[in-house]
Amino acid sequence: MSKLPATLTVGELSARSGVAASALRFYEERRLIAAERTTGNQRRYPRHTLRRVAFIRAAQRVGLSLEEISQALANLPENRTPTKADWTRVSRAWTERIDRQIADLEQLKRKLTGCVGCGCLSLRTCALSNPDDEQGAYGSGPAWLPTPEGDRRTGLVAVAAGRAAG
Amino acid sequence: MSKLPATLTVGELSARSGVAASALRFYEERRLIAAERTTGNQRRYPRHTLRRVAFIRAAQRVGLSLEEISQALANLPENRTPTKADWTRVSRAWTERIDRQIADLEQLKRKLTGCVGCGCLSLRTCALSNPDDEQGAYGSGPAWLPTPEGDRRTGLVAVAAGRAAG
DNA sequence: CCTTGACTTCAACCTAACTTGAAGTTTTAG
DNA sequence: CTAAAACTTCAAGTTAGGTTGAAGTCAAGG
Helix, strand or coil: CCCCCCEECHHHHHHHHCCCHHHHHHHHHCCCCCCEECCCCCEEEECHHHHHHHHHHHHHHHCCCHHHHHHHHHHCCCCCCCCHHHHHHHHHHHHHHHHHHHHHHHHHHHHHHHHHHHCCCCCCCCCCCCCCCCCCCCCCCCCCCCCCCCCCCCCCCCCCCCCCCC | CCCCCCEECHHHHHHHHCCCHHHHHHHHHCCCCCCEECCCCCEEEECCHHHHHHHHHHHHHHCCCHHHHHHHHHHCCCCCCCCHHHHHHHHHHHHHHHHHHHHHHHHHHHHHHHHHHHCCCCCCCCCCCCCCCCCCCCCCCCCCCCCCCCCCCCCCCCCCCCCCCC
């Protein structure tokens, strides 16, 4: 007589994870999670999906895209619960990533202080207004973030604060 | 006999600032910069626009949205070159902002370490997968960044790394 | 004067990560 | 059995910060 149902409906998973049902469907579409179906075609999530969703949200907070999270999940064991070793490995990578972000911000701060000293803010000369020291010609594409972290060449990270004014 | 032309064409401004002409037009549309027009309707930017563009790019690196930059620019003197005092004031605000971002990242890191210790990653219980400790019900809207900085209530910042794979 | 390169506007597209809504189906409580 | 709540799919919209392209106009050199 298990009190825990073997599977969860979207609504239940949503309620327990704090993630909107629409987002869960979106994750499924992107193959980050999967569900069985009832005869009536409704989703039933195995319970370990809860942990998987937690992983996704945590990874997002560290700054990973869903694409990257997808790959990270692929590196974790498919069906068994991740061991402490698995988790340690992942967390080391995440910590490094966070450290890189912090380092970048601190560099930016130093530049900012420097620019106050020199009172500059002149283009090309000023370190602050120049992403890396090379200007222009990012290549094409949307370039929708001001500073490309791009490939992990230099590792300057762009920080975007969302939801301007409610 | 001034060697410096009084105004710049878009092409010139683009070349000297490293910002694409299309972006400059976009900034103009958003009223971050302005241009006079020739009789033939072509843009001619006053030279101080160079500095203004530098300011915009620098502010973006600090993580301000164009909306916020617009307000910051409104706080700066309209037509005179900003004094060192102006610049110091701005830079202090920016530094604080960067510091907040760093603090947030460090908190995230601590949580990450903590989660390794406890091996958890359980929803709601795990600090890492929960943005602030309150879950769900962000309100409506696109919510396209996982963690809302929202109004400056708590100040948790979402870091987004762009341009997944070139 | 004429060609070429630089410029103009405007609309449509791009990314990421979702949300919203319409129209219809399933489950479940009573 | 029925009504309501919960679910289904699918298309279209949202945000920010631009880019791309078409179709046409301006400016400068020869």
